[in-house]
Structure formats: structure tokens, C-alpha cells
Amino acid sequence: MGHAIKEDVEEGMTMLRLDFALNKIAGRAPPSPSDAEKDSIKGETSKLTIRSLLHFLWDVSHLTHWNPGMQGKRSWATVHKYLSRAAQGKYTKGLHLPSTLYVPEPFYVDRKNEIAQRRSALIAAAEKSDRPGQKLFIVIGEVKEVASARYGHKVVLKQVPDFHFMMSEDLNKKLKVFKDEISLWNAFPEIHLVTIATFSVGRTGIAEIEEMAFMVTNEQWIPFSNVDEKNLIDSLIASERRFVKGLRYNLPSSRPLASVILSDTPHKHTAVYMVPGDASEGYMAALGDLTDNDKLTHIQWLAGNIMPELPPASATARAA
Template sequence: MRRFKLAEQVIEETAPDLQLALADAYRKRIRPLCLCKEGGLSMYIAQVGEQYIVKRMPMSGGGHDPACPSYEPPDELSGLGVLMGSAIQVDPESGMSALKVAFSLTKIGKRAAPSVGAVASDTIAGDGKKLSLRSVLHYLWHQAELTAWTSRWAGKRHWWNIRWHLIEAASQMMVKGGPLSEVLFVPEPFRTTDKTAIEQRRTAALVPALPPKGGPRKLMILVGEVKDFAPTRSGHRLIVKHMPDFPLLLDESLYSRLKGRFENELALWDADEATHLMAIATFGLTPAGLAVIDDVALMVVAENWVPYDSAYEKRLVDTLARLPDRSVKGLRYNLSPDTPTASAMLQRQSQPIALYVVPPSADNAYKEALEELISSRPEIGAWIWRTSEGEMPPLPFR
């Protein structure tokens, strides 16, 4: 059971007066301490409607006790490790993350769009200099704690709280010298009865994407669930769920590169009706009010919104979804499939266990790198599924 220290008050997270105490601390800007370890670890309070939630500071998860819900796997077990301190720089006092990105948020004239999903850093292992567009989506998903899951949450994760957590995570990030939240657009849940008000709020939110009278055009970042890619006379349009009346246009060249670069994600989406296909795109508005995509990347997530990269990982994610234990999905960011990472972390009180899924294509270099990765964190247990050898082995018992 978690306990928090608010100034001189110590309170349990199940206390009936917790919300009153958090509301008071929020108004007074008191930073809570999680008492899972001696001395406590700094947290912050977020407001969701009339409810207050205690959240961990960015990149502090590894410092929490493994039994604490705020614990997260070490960065070096995922693609996050090579990015910290270079592409991602975190201010320990404010918790703000400054992101160095490999894509543009301005556009001059009609220059050609970059390679879909960003630059070669999407496929070059260990390139930690800048974040690709997909890596920004991975970081948002991670910081929004959407990679975490326990079976107790079944049926409780919906688009409205996905959206809130993404926007909250973005409020703790800076990109191109400004707040990410100012250029990020995440569509709100669509309701026919509120259609006019939703359209008015969307129009106001997209003002930064309007073309200026002169100079470079500013781009915004969309994060939304793909409903369809529909052909047009000269290209395709992306239809995003919750925005059925607001298509985003892609020229034929960009759409062709999209199909090639994210062939795996599109196939995984087609293979499972419960899977969601997430898109992150930079876009601007034309003088006529049409949204035009400049760059785009895709990510597949399971029914519970936890990401996966292969049919093997989907099997693992589905199995973890049925467990009461908390699990955290690892993400690759800029790393290629040839670089071993922990697919997930199973959070057990006695010892956290890293779960590794070895692809059928793994060669000796991959296997040696995996052994080195496991031996680098001896305090963390290891479970390995060598997919070329057969069915997924049972997960470790409690």
C-alpha cells in the first residue's frame, strides 16, 4: 500500500480523505513524496476534472521500490537508454523533458516531405542524437504510463482517459524551444449531441496550424487512432477516429513510403480486429482550411492500448493482460529489431522480471548482445522466449 508525505502529513492512498488532502496540496503547490523508500521520492499532483492523481516525476521510476506502482524498468533495457541525456534531457527540479527531434515543425514553400516516420534513426541501432517522429509517440505513450497494465484495469481504459494522459504527459515536455502541449492535437471523443461544440473547440485548437501571410508555415502534431486510409483523386486521406468529418490529406508519394516503412504495423492491424492503429503526424492547414500531412508514423497497440511490434509480442501482451501483476511494456524508440531489448517487465514484489522475446531471425551477435544485456542487471530476473524453438514458455509463477 503506497503512502505519501504531503508537507508534514503522511497519508495512505486508500485513505477516505486522500482527495481532500491532495486538493489542498495541489492548491499550495506542495510536491508529494512517495514513501516506498526511505527518505521518499518526489512526485507531482495532476488534476483530472475534480479528481487529483499522484504521478511520478519523469524518469524517476527506476528509483522506486519494485513493489511500488510507480516503479518502472531501467532505461537501458529498452530503447530509451541510448536517448537519455542526448535526445531527451530531463530537468530534475521541474521534471520537464527537452526533446531533440529529427523532424521539422515548420515548412517553407512546397519542399518535399522527409522520409516517412523521420530519418534513418528509425532503423539505425544506437542513434541517440535525435528522436524520430515514432520515437516521440513512444515517449509520450511511456510517460503517459500507457505501457503499464494490470488485469484490474480491464474495461477501464477508454479514449477519453488515453487522451487525458497523453495531454498531461505532453505538458511535461518541450520541443523546438516551446511546450509540446501547444503544438499537440489529440482529438476528443466524438459525440453526435456535442458535434457543434467539438468542432468549435477543434477550430480554436488548430489556429497555430493556419498559414501565415508570410514566412514559414507552422506545423502541429496529431496523435490519433486510424480509422481508414481512403483514396482520393490525387493521393489518400487519413480518417482519424473521433474526427470523421476532418480528413488529413497525404500525397501519393508520402502514402507509398508510408506503406513501405510501416508494412509490419499495417499487417498486424489487419490481422487482429481488436488492435488499434495509432498515428502520429505533423500537419498544417491550407488557406482553404484543409489539413495536409507533412510526415507520419504508425504504432500498433492491443485491445488494452499496450503497444506491440510482432505477433509474438502480441501473444505476450495478451497473456500479461490477464495477470493481476503489474507489467510494463518496453519500447524500441530508435532501435532496430536487430538490437535486443526487454519486451516487457513483470513487476513482482520479490524481484522484477524482464521478459525477452527472441525473434526467429536472431543470429549469434544478437544472442551475445542479449546475454550481455541480461548480465548487466543481475538484480532483475530474466524470462526468455526463443520463438524459433517453439511455443511461448509459461510465465514465472509468484
Template sequence: MRRFRLADQVIEEAAPDLQAALADAYRRKLRPLCLCKEPCPAMYIAQVGDQYMVKRMPLSGGSHDPSCSSYEPPDELSGLGVLMGSAIQVDSESGMAALKLDFRLSKVGTRSVPAVGAAGSDSVVGDTKRLSLRGLLHYLWHEAELTVSTSRWAGKRHWWNIRWHLVEAAGQMTVKGGALSEILFVPEPFRSADKIAIEQRRGQALAPALPPKSGPRKLMILVGEVKEFSPARSGHKLIVKHMPGFVFLLDESLQRRLQTRFESEIALWGSDEASHLIAIATFGLTPAGLAVIEEMAVMVVAENWVPYESAYEKKLVDALARTRERSVKGLRYNLPVDMPTAAAILQTQPRPVGLYVVPPSSDSAYQETLSELIASRPEFDSWIWRTADSEMPTLPGRQDGRRY
């Protein structure tokens, strides 16, 4: 349980008067201090609707104690490290992140040019300068803290709070000087009793994607859970959960390239009934009101909404979901698949542990780079699963009495 110092007052996160104290501190422009360790890391207060939240300062996650929920593993252990300061530029005062994207948010003309998100992620060249579509999805997921897992949260994540955290995270990001939240569409949970009101709100939210009378068409960004892909009379259509009766159209070429580029993700999703497939796509509306996808990427997540990219990582993610210690899943962002990263960080005491999953296809160059990565963070212990040689080793820490 976090404790904060607000001027001369110390207050716990679960205190009944926390919101009143935060509202007062927000008006007085006070910075809370997290009492997880000395020196106390400074934080800031964000207003989300009528609620106030204490959030860590940008780039300060490593200054918190590993047992603190504000702790964040070093960016260098995942694909995020190479993007900070270039594709992602964070204002240390406001906490706003300015993003540079490698995909278009406007379109001239009506002819669709099929594209698949993260197509350049197989190459290192240029990847650190701009975020791919898949990289943006990873960053949203990370900042929404949907990469975090603990056994105490079992069964407590549902689409309504997934959506809330994504929208809140997008509120701290800008693209081309404008708020990302203004062009991001995340469908709200559907309830048949509220069908008319939900569809009215959807129409208002999608208005920026309507074509103008002249000039380039603006595109919006969809983040939603895939229900199914199905053939259309021309091309294919994407059905998104919580959007009954609404379809997104895909060009035949785009659908074919999507199935090729994300073959592994779609296969992993198809092999596990509890997993979810998350789509991120740029789209616009035709004058007739049809939603047409221009570019798309997908990500598979486990039942607890934590991402994974192989059957080996799925086993690790499932084990971490049964572990009492807090863990943070590492993400690849724009990095190629043959570049080692920490699959996750387990926040054990007294030292956190970097968890590394070595694929069967790894060669000597991969092993050498992995060794350098581990050596670069001596303050972390390491756990390595060489998947070609053995079953998954037992995880460190408390595991609710189970063995994995």
C-alpha cells in the first residue's frame, strides 16, 4: 500500500479522505512524495474526470522501491529503451509524451493502398525514430499498466476497465501537436438496454473520420478486441467485440498481408479459447458511413490481458498470473524478433528479477547479446529459460503454494 507526503501531511492510498486531500494538493500545485524509499521520489497528480490520481513522474519508475506499485523496470530491458527521446519525447514537467509515428493519419484521395502495421519491425534501421502501429499499441498497453500482473488481480480485469485505462493513458500523449485521445476510438462495453445511447455516442466519437468536402481525409485509430474476420462481398470485414452491427472493411490485399505478417499471433489466438486478439488500425469513413481500414496490426493477450508472443511466453505469463509478487511484462515495440529483451520483470525482494525466454532458434549472436543485456543491469537478478534445453524452471518468489 503506497503512502504519500503532501506538504506536512502523510496519507495512505486507501485513506477515505484521499480524494479530498489530492484535490486540495492539485489546486495548490503540490507534488506528492512517495514514501516507498529514501530519497522520496516526486510524483504528480492527474485529474481524470472528477477523480484525482497520483502518478509517477516520467522516467522516474526506477527511483521507486521494487515493491512499490509505482516502480517501473528500466526501459533498456525492453524495446522501449531505444525509442525514448526519439520516437517518444516526454515532458518532465507535464508528463505529456509527444509521439512520432511512422504511419499516416491522413489520406489524399479514395484509393486504398494496403499496408500492414509494423511491417518494418523486421529491420532495425530507422526503427528508433518513429513508432510503428504495433509499437503504439505496445506503448498504450504499457502506459495503461496492462502489462502488470499479480495473483491478487485474478478475474478482476474486464473490458470496461481495460478501456478506461487505455483512454486515460492516451490522454497523456500527443501526436503532431494534438491529443491522441481525440483520434483514438476504443469501443465502450455494449449493453443491449443502452443500445441507442451507445450508438449515438459512437457516431459522435467517429465524426472526425468523416470525409471533408475537400482536402485530405483524416484518419482515426481503432483499438479493440477482434471477434472475427469474415469474407465480405468485396474483400473482408473485421468484427470488433462490443460493436454489434458495425463492421470495418479490409481490402483483399490488406487481409492477405495481415494473415501473413501476423500469422503467429493469429495462430496463438486460435489455439487458446481464453486469449484475446487486440487490433490497432487506422481507418476512415466513406461518405456512405462505411468504416474502411487503411493500416492494421494485431497483438495476442492472455486471459488477464497481458501480452505474449509465443507459446513459451504464454506459459510464463500464466505462471506469473498465479504469482503473488507484482510482475511487469516486457514488450518488443519496434524491435525485431531476433533481438533479446526481458520477457518480464518480477518485483521480488530484495532484488527484482529479469525473466528471459530464449527461443529454440537462438544462435551464438543472440546468446552474446543476451549476456551483454543481463550484464548491463547488475542490480537485477536473472532467470533464464532456454526453451530448447528444458522445461520452464521454477519462478522465484511466492507462488501461492504451487509449482510451475
């Protein structure tokens, strides 16, 4: 990610450059939508879009990693725990990320008042900062529904049934950018639709979304982008394989990326690439460059073909 992520190992700090605002200043035009795919050096390396920040935190949380021992042990409580940990030591725009990041804790009816108080305390503390203009927060949560409100729309998160995020009619119309994610969410009732959004809280205490992105994950909270990729991941989990899911960050779909890296194969890890049927010459040339790396075994799955046979897990990995 080039200059977008700078890690200072000695200080235990990571500096993040974001291409979206964390405050609203009167008279300043809002930024143009940042989650449109970009295919330039600047778009890929200089700053994190709101979607690529979600990918970064998911990666650092190791929610992209899987081994058989994790079966049945991933819930939103797990996601909340590791995302909250991942944010520690991350700084952006002069802020410690946890001071502006809201990852809802698991909701329990008998604890709803204390949960609401902790949420209010987070918002109140951030409002006291010396950032100019209206403060913006970042929320990461699982979408329950996008519903009509009396004026505009609202996003309801499963973990926050008592605190809705209002969305303007204009922003709702822009959700067509995420038609692929929404269609997958509609098709598979067991999967999760995760959102990351910036939001403000007005004097009335109502949250209003400024910018957002979506990501779909399977039942185990592993992200995927299409049906074939979901089938691949589900097959690997059922076969008790060990792997790491690749995430695109700012990389556009016109560029190749290993869908998964199998970490349990003998001698070398194995990269599996999902190759679109309409892949361009540029895509295939870039894929050729990636597969020239002899430190990995490389397998390509061309869209429309049956899933290729994958190398078996090593005896050591099976016994672990």
C-alpha cells in the first residue's frame, strides 16, 4: 500500500493516510465518492479509501485467516474483540483510531442501558477534541436492513437495534455502486453484509451517514466477492484446510490477486487465482508476472470451468 500505511516498529505505531474526511467544515465541498475502482499509482498506494481501511482492519485482525480449530468459534463477539484490538496503535489525521472508531459490542437486552452509555461516552469524548468543524466517526457493523424513514432512509445494524444511522435520499441512490454485494446478501441468508461508514451525530443525538462501503462475508466472517469464491472458501472450510483470504484494498478488479493462499500444502504455500472469463490481455500479463514467483505454487480457476483440483494438505498440517 505504499505511503498509505507506515509502520513504526520501534514506537509500536502505525500511521494511516485516509482519502476520506473525519470532520465536516462549513463551506467545504464534500469529497467525491472514493470507492469507485481506480487503476492508477495514486489510487492504489497513496491513501486508504474507506473500503480499504475495512480490508486493512480485517487483515490485521486475522479475520482473513482460517484453520479447522476456528470452526464454531467465530461470532460477532469475536469480530468485535479482534477489530478493537487491531485499531490499537493506529493513528490517522492526528487521532488515535480507537478514539473515533465505533465497533458495536454484542447486544444483550438485559444490558442495553449500559451498552448505550458506553456508546454515548465514546461519542462525547470525541466531541471534546480540538478538531475543527463537526466531528465524524467511523462505524463497522453488520447490516440488518436498509429501510425507509419518514424522510430518506436508515441503516439498521444487527448489534445496534436502538441506534439507527440515517441516510439521505441522495446517498441511498448511490448504493447501486454496491449492487454486487447487495445481490449476494439477498441470495444467501446465512452470509453477513458488513458496512464501514463515517457518520456525524447532531445536537439531537441522531447519527447521519456521510460515506460508506459494503463487504460481504460468509458465515465465518471471511470476505468473498462472487459465488465461485464463496464456493471455494466453503469447500476449503469443509475440507478442514488452512488458508488466508486475499483482500484487494485499493486494487481494482481489473488487476489479478490471489483469492486464497493455502498455508497447509507441502513444501510451498499455494496461491489460488479466480480468473474472470473476460480477462483482458493486461490482466493476463499481470497474472503471468505474479505466477512467475517460484516461492509459491500457483493454481488458476477460469470462470465457467469446474473448480480445479487443489494440492492436498501436508501430513503435518492434517495432524496439527
